[in-house]
Amino acid sequence: MNFQTKPADRKPRSYIVIDLESAVLDDVAHRRYQAMERWTPERGKPSRRGYQRGDDPLRTPRWVFQSIVTISAMVLVEHQDGGVGVSALESWSAAVFDERAMVQGLLDLFARHPEAEIVTWGGAMHDLSILRLAAMRLGLTLPKGWGWLAFGYSRDARHLDLQQVATGGFKMKPIHQAEVLAALNLPGKITAAPFAIAHLVYARNWKAVRDACECDVISTALLLAHWRQFHDGRTEVGLVVDRILRDVIERRPEAGYTPGLQQHRHMLYTEQQARAVDRMSALAPWLRDAA
Structure with a gap:
């Protein structure tokens, strides 16, 4: 990913954040x-x-x-102010689709966004490897612009693996996504603990599996917002996080994780208000005295 070009000189970037769940069926x-x-x-x-x-x-x-039982993908597009917004949130679940239709659905999404960059948590060692093998087993073809996916992971690929970033290229001991989410005060694992997913799959509780998969995609998108702040500070990261949460809540009002996202968004708003009051007291103490 080349970030040397000035933001004003390039087209808005787009990202496809993906996660999948699989099991030996x-x-x-x-x-x-x-x-x-x-x-x-x-x-x-x-x-x-x-x-x-x-x-x-x-x-x-x-x-x-393993067979793929759920795929979730979020398309994020940069805004002119430096933030990003959700332009699509799609899932393919075993409740409705067979494995071929799930993988083809994701490939069709790739085809609609030929210049997008993939974002994952641990996808270099898990999700994309499973996806490649499933596509070969099912006899599917990558869409135009996505042939690089056939060659595995490399530094030149349009793929940002945030677990790889967090661990210095996997040179540090591997960590769980929940650890980073907790460190950054971001929501995650709202509907199910990671160890419970296999039980949900074998119980064929596809709604719960889909909610957990989408929740991981949302969390990865929020981590992406923090990572982008390294390169583009035009919009404060808290506002970008709030925008993503708002977009998801509007798109998935009935999802099992939505109350948790609403609660987290309210908490962030309360914290922002408290900081604003503190700054006001420091910059204009006469307002505090007048109150």
Whole structure:
């Protein structure tokens, strides 16, 4: 991502913030893998020396055998004042779509925004890898302008992974998104704890899975607002965060996370009022005395 060009000299940037949820729903492919390895289970013994049961790929299917059950994506477009606003918030859930239709829906969204930049939390190591493998398995084709997705992650890709940014290119110990959200006082994980998502998937509670997926997209968009402040300080980040929250609340009034977003927005407004009163007292103490 090149930020050397002055904001006045380039077109408004657009971003597609994505998140997906996946799970092992069909173990047929995993059994094919076991057959290739000529593996049969032996009670109490790992398949290879040094493996613990939980990370033994012959006993526990790894991510390559997961199916996508929900995809959520938010399109953000820069405003002339330096902020960003939500132009679309879309989700594809197993409640309505099969996996092919979910992935194709996201690819169609990419096609409508050929110059957009992808934003994820941990997507370099998870979401995009699962998306690429699913697209290959389903025989789907990337739209024009998105061929770079086929080559994995690189510094030249139109992809900002905020977990990679936060950890210095994964050189620091990996951290959870909730840790960064808490540090920056941003909302997240409102409807479900991360460890509960797998249980919701296997219970086929697709609405809860969709709410959790969209909530992660919203949180990642708010992290993006803070990251953009490094490069464009024309609009105070609190106003950008408030604009994103307002746009989402208007688009998803019935979502399970919306009351939490409303509460957080009210809290931010109350804090801004308190700071304004403090500044007024410092700059114009006679107003405080008059009151």
